[in-house]
Amino acid sequence: MAQSTHQPLGGKLLTKPFLFFGLLFLIAVYFLATRFVFGLGSVTNLNGGYPWGIWVVVDVIIGTAFGCGGFAMALLVYIFNKGEYHPLMRPALLGGLFGYTLGGMAVIFDLGRYWNFYNLLLPWYAQPSSVMFEVALCVMAYILVLWIEFSPAFLERLGLTNAKQKLKRFMYVVIALGVLLPTMHQSSLGSLLLVMGSQLSPLWFTAWLPLLFLLTAIAMGYGIVILESTLVTNAFKLPSEQRILSKLSPIVGWLLAGFLVLRFVDLLARGHVASMFAGDLNASMFWLEVLVFVIPAVILLSPARRTNQRQMFLAALLLLAAGSLYRINAYLVAYDPGNGWSYFPSAPELMVTIGVIALEIMLYLFFVKKLPVLHGTRPA
Amino acid sequence: MDKNRRRFLQGAAGALAGAVAPVESAQALRRENKQLPPNALGMLYDSTLCIGCRACVTACKEANDVPVEQPAHLREWNVGVWDSGEDISGKTLNTIRVFTHGTKEQKDRSENGYAFIKRHCLHCVDPSCVSVCPVSAMLKDADTGIVTHNPDACIGCRYCVYGCPFGVPQYQFDETFGKIAKCQFCEHLQKKGQIPACCDVCPTGASLFGLVADLQKEAEQRLSQKPGDRYEFPRGRLGDDRPTHEAAIPEYQSHVYGVKEVGGTQIRYLAGVPHEKLGLPKLPDESYASLSEGVQHTLYKGMIAPLALLGGLLYLARRSTKQHEDGE
Amino acid sequence: MDKINDTSIDFASFTKQELDSYEGGLGGLTRREFLKYCTGIAATMGLPMSVGLRIAEAAATKIRPPIIWLHGQECTGCTESLLRSYHPTLEALILDTISLDYHETLCVGAGKQAEAHKRKVMEEFHGKYVLVTEGGTPTKDGGIYCKVGGRPHVEHVREAAEGAAAIIAIGSCASWGGIQAAHPNPTGAKATHEVLPGKTVINIPGCPPNPYNFLSTVMYLLTFNKPPELDQQNRPKFAYGRLVHENCERRPHFDAGRFALEFGDYGHRQGFCLYKLGCKGPETYANCPAIGFGDVGFGSWPVGTGHPCFGCTMKETGFEKPLHALADVKTFSPPTAFPAVDAAKGEGITPAAAAVAAGVGGLVVGAAATAMRNMGHSADSGQPPDDQDS
Structure with a gap:
């Protein structure tokens, strides 16, 4: 057996939090059943003006950004050849696996004609000009890549050393794809909005949307790695990864700073200073978003703060909040379809999203307890 | 630092920056607007002729076999009688809406007046819905320019609903197996030699069917007349021998909406009040699809950039996995 | 009745009569019939019923x-x-x-x-x-x-x-x-x-x-x-204060877009709106649909019998406009049932949704705060880092 320091955590699976999340998931299942029997309108507040609600924006667009931990770490570990971050790789991949798999699942809940889903793969229906087409294919391929990337954990668990060795030879191809595909579709999640034109507030609509989305996706990927590592090591009393994390921090900090500079330079260059101070909902959300981006940047760039575990944790949380807010803003707040339409998710709609997240957490707990995901062992 | 890697990173950064392009050259990424098809069919809707009878709405429902719509909050006072959809929807492909101001005294006046506006697909020359659809469910006829929808291809992602600058395609949210609904210019009737139902029944010629080029001439001719002069307004299809509707030339806004908006539309609008008040937004001359497709095509032209990136990534990943004994 | 036996038309000075005195007061009508007639006249003019009495007084005088x-x-x-x-x-x-x-x-x-x-x-x-x-x-x-x-x-x-x-x-x-x-x-x-x-x-x-x-x-x-x-x-x-169109019994057909296209067609037989046949109701002010003709009941007026209104009460319409020509629709205001261009649509925030959203927010903040409280202040307070990364 190859020398692996990854170990299953073991321990009781059906803890109280696990059961609570299970309950949330069952509620979501009920509403999803309603959705499939009576249609999307019976559960959601989606309407003719806002055809995309939180099932798309939170479950898919934010969900996959949360799943960028694997992408961000692969970028660092394999492309920038920073082997010291390797212990963070597998949990990050696991997060990505769920983020994307469940995001893909959520797409099925949300698709109005899900039974035609396979049309995306039929060449005669292909429409290469469509950003959605590219995103769909990329995400599907990436989910596959993620499962292959993560498969060593299964193979170890099953004791299939031989297969693992064979896979290892080609792993670099999978890793390269595992970086390429998210680069493509995470930037394309920004490109999706390029067709919106004046329907989007000028505070968000820019030709730089693809790059801005890519930068925030990578930042959120690191955010989730920091968050997860901190939470897991604390919760399961594992050896702290704080030292690795604090080395990672400046990278993320500079990424955020770069994002902010690009955001403001772009707004200034396009001459939308007035929109920033319009005092309306868009302007308020813009400044809130900027604030939530600035705080983690400051923490992560300050050598004193980034060694403090609490501050790091706060930074990670805010980082994820910032990326999520940016996406919600760009897709829902900044978007005005005109014609008097408004949207706020319904309670059942929210419950489904919550249920999906609950499922994600449950699966995570299941995997880390049953599969060799986390680095190091429970202290004796 | 490894020279190759540095070179690669420089190249990658350059490619990315070049691809997304500096701010001011965002326009440069646009492709050209698409051009009006040779035999483009369209409609001239003259808001000043519209009397708000909604014959077009009824005819549309019959022709396209869509049910009467009654939103829940209007069902109380209107038990099963009137179609009272508030906008186009999954079950209403065409509706008449009204602009009102103040005392609503006079038609086609923006101060203390009111005006009707017909709402349905504008059949853009360079439509966003066709550009965004991942499965080619939205199609624009190469000859007539009519934008049609193929529900067999549609996966229901509703990107067309989200992306249309006029909010035209609508998904049937209240159906178990909903589909996208939009005006397809009564293509099924046109195949039988008929004209779109709304233009066919319009009593005053407010909805006039014809070739876009002819309709544009007709619109310009109306604008060139003196207000108050008698004018023979054609009905049905422009050029047919139907009896005309004689009325006085109203005070028009001097703008023909749809000539340039988002690269042009095949439905053109004349009105007595500013078009924005009628829910026809001010839009740029460039089509929205031209920017998104321009960026997308620049980034993914022949898949060269992604493949180059993949090549670099493969090289680096292989190096790293060899170095890390436990590479996975 | 003696005191009003002069020839002046100053009927306003009448004293109030015993209603019974109207018995046979007009063409042998009974008191009830007579008062009905007078109040009917008042109603035609949109006057209160009490005015019917004054009309009765005026009508019952010998001075005609x-x-x-x-x-x-x-x-x-x-x-x-x-x-x-x-x-x-x-x-x-x-x-x-x-x-x-x-x-x-x-x-x-x-x-x-x-x-x-x-x-x-x-x-x-x-x-x-x-x-x-x-x-x-x-x-x-x-x-x-x-x-x-x-x-x-x-x-x-x-x-x-x-x-x-x-x-x-x-x-x-x-x-x-x-x-x-x-x-x-x-x-x-x-x-x-x-x-x-x-x-x-x-x-x-x-x-x-x-x-x-x-x-x-x-x-x-x-x-x-x-x-x-x-x-x-x-x-x-x-x-003559109201549009025929406003009180027409076929108006709902107009609002619903149902029109007779020619005499005797399906729509005509169904009683659809006659606008397309040249009905001038939309530009004609008269009370025809409200009171009808000939005292034979509801619908006894041109449109009621299937013929378009030809606008006889209007100087610029009757005998001036061709019968087939379409009317200019003159309404005081557009129909209220029509959707406005900017009508607000879409469900707002329901209390349940707000509660769920707030609950999630609270849960996340609370969980984060709890997690942070359990954490050490710095990396050093944690356990020694694992140096076994490959």
């Missing part, structure tokens, strides 16, 4: 207002219409309500005898009689195209107008000139008010007008000693 009725260029349709009023009947009307002293169709006398009686009434009741003109007045060539008793109609009108307490032009011809005034108008036909400059002429247009609009106007004159409220074209507002 003398009426001089002149015929010009006309078809006698207005008179025919009046003859078909049933509350009251014709005899009750002319024998008890009014004193029809001169009427070329209904006069018992003829020729010089009739003319002499007219002159006598005009002298005797100077300033007290009511002049009614029916038909257009030709003015070309000295008005020779319509003569009565050897004199042009226009002279009779001007002469009778001199001593009239009130002048009523009945029918579209008297009101606007009517069919003979339509292009090319060979006789130079004009409306009554056009040949009587400076005089107030109450116009009761219609072809024919509804007899109750005329009767109500007369009863109003008797009761209040002044004309009812008039519009800009001197038509009583109670009768």
Whole structure:
């Protein structure tokens, strides 16, 4: 057996939090059943003006950004050849696996004609000009890549050393794809909005949307790695990864700073200073978003703060909040379809999203307890 | 630092920056607007002729076999009688809406007046819905320019609903197996030699069917007349021998909406009040699809950039996995 | 009843009568029938029921207002219409309500005898009689195209107008000139008010007008000693204040876009809107759909029987616009059921959704705070880092 320091955590699976999340998931299942029997309108507040609600924006667009931990770490570990971050790789991949798999699942809940889903793969229906087409294919391929990337954990668990060795030879191809595909579709999640034109507030609509989305996706990927590592090591009393994390921090900090500079330079260059101070909902959300981006940047760039575990944790949380807010803003707040339409998710709609997240957490707990995901062992 | 890697990173950064392009050259990424098809069919809707009878709405429902719509909050006072959809929807492909101001005294006046506006697909020359659809469910006829929808291809992602600058395609949210609904210019009737139902029944010629080029001439001719002069307004299809509707030339806004908006539309609008008040937004001359497709095509032209990136990534990943004994 | 036995038309000074005194007060009507008639008149004018009593008082007096009725260029349709009023009947009307002293169709006398009686009434009741003109007045060539008793109609009108307490032009011809005034108008036909400059002429247009609009106007004159409220074209507002289109029983079909396309087609047989057949209801002001004709019940008016309104009460429409031409839709405001361009749509924030969203927010913040509290302040307080990374 190859020398692996990854170990299953073991321990009781059906803890109280696990059961609570299970309950949330069952509620979501009920509403999803309603959705499939009576249609999307019976559960959601989606309407003719806002055809995309939180099932798309939170479950898919934010969900996959949360799943960028694997992408961000692969970028660092394999492309920038920073082997010291390797212990963070597998949990990050696991997060990505769920983020994307469940995001893909959520797409099925949300698709109005899900039974035609396979049309995306039929060449005669292909429409290469469509950003959605590219995103769909990329995400599907990436989910596959993620499962292959993560498969060593299964193979170890099953004791299939031989297969693992064979896979290892080609792993670099999978890793390269595992970086390429998210680069493509995470930037394309920004490109999706390029067709919106004046329907989007000028505070968000820019030709730089693809790059801005890519930068925030990578930042959120690191955010989730920091968050997860901190939470897991604390919760399961594992050896702290704080030292690795604090080395990672400046990278993320500079990424955020770069994002902010690009955001403001772009707004200034396009001459939308007035929109920033319009005092309306868009302007308020813009400044809130900027604030939530600035705080983690400051923490992560300050050598004193980034060694403090609490501050790091706060930074990670805010980082994820910032990326999520940016996406919600760009897709829902900044978007005005005109014609008097408004949207706020319904309670059942929210419950489904919550249920999906609950499922994600449950699966995570299941995997880390049953599969060799986390680095190091429970202290004796 | 490894020279190759540095070179690669420089190249990658350059490619990315070049691809997304500096701010001011965002326009440069646009492709050209698409051009009006040779035999483009369209409609001239003259808001000043519209009397708000909604014959077009009824005819549309019959022709396209869509049910009467009654939103829940209007069902109380209107038990099963009137179609009272508030906008186009999954079950209403065409509706008449009204602009009102103040005392609503006079038609086609923006101060203390009111005006009707017909709402349905504008059949853009360079439509966003066709550009965004991942499965080619939205199609624009190469000859007539009519934008049609193929529900067999549609996966229901509703990107067309989200992306249309006029909010035209609508998904049937209240159906178990909903589909996208939009005006397809009564293509099924046109195949039988008929004209779109709304233009066919319009009593005053407010909805006039014809070739876009002819309709544009007709619109310009109306604008060139003196207000108050008698004018023979054609009905049905422009050029047919139907009896005309004689009325006085109203005070028009001097703008023909749809000539340039988002690269042009095949439905053109004349009105007595500013078009924005009628829910026809001010839009740029460039089509929205031209920017998104321009960026997308620049980034993914022949898949060269992604493949180059993949090549670099493969090289680096292989190096790293060899170095890390436990590479996975 | 003695004290009102003088000839003045100051009916306002009547004392209140015992209602029983109205028994047989008008053409042998019972008290109930009579009061019904008077309150009906009041209702036609949109007046309160109490006014019905005052009308009853006015109608029950022995003094019947003398009426001089002149015929010009006309078809006698207005008179025919009046003859078909049933509350009251014709005899009750002319024998008890009014004193029809001169009427070329209904006069018992003829020729010089009739003319002499007219002159006598005009002298005797100077300033007290009511002049009614029916038909257009030709003015070309000295008005020779319509003569009565050897004199042009226009002279009779001007002469009778001199001593009239009130002048009523009945029918579209008297009101606007009517069919003979339509292009090319060979006789130079004009409306009554056009040949009587400076005089107030109450116009009761219609072809024919509804007899109750005329009767109500007369009863109003008797009761209040002044004309009812008039519009800009001197038509009583109670009768001509509303669009036919607004009260038409086929209006819902218009609003729903259901039209008859030709006579006898499916839509026509179904009672759909007649707009496309040239119905002028949308530009015509009259109360036809509300009161109907001939006292035979609901729907007894042109549109009710399947014929488009031709706009007879409108100067610029009836006899002027082609029958097939579409009406200009004149509404006071657009229909309220139409969606507004900027109507707000979409579900707002429901309490349940707000609660769920707030709950999630609270949960996340709470969980994060709890997690942070359990954490050490720095990396050093944690356990020694694992150095085994490959």
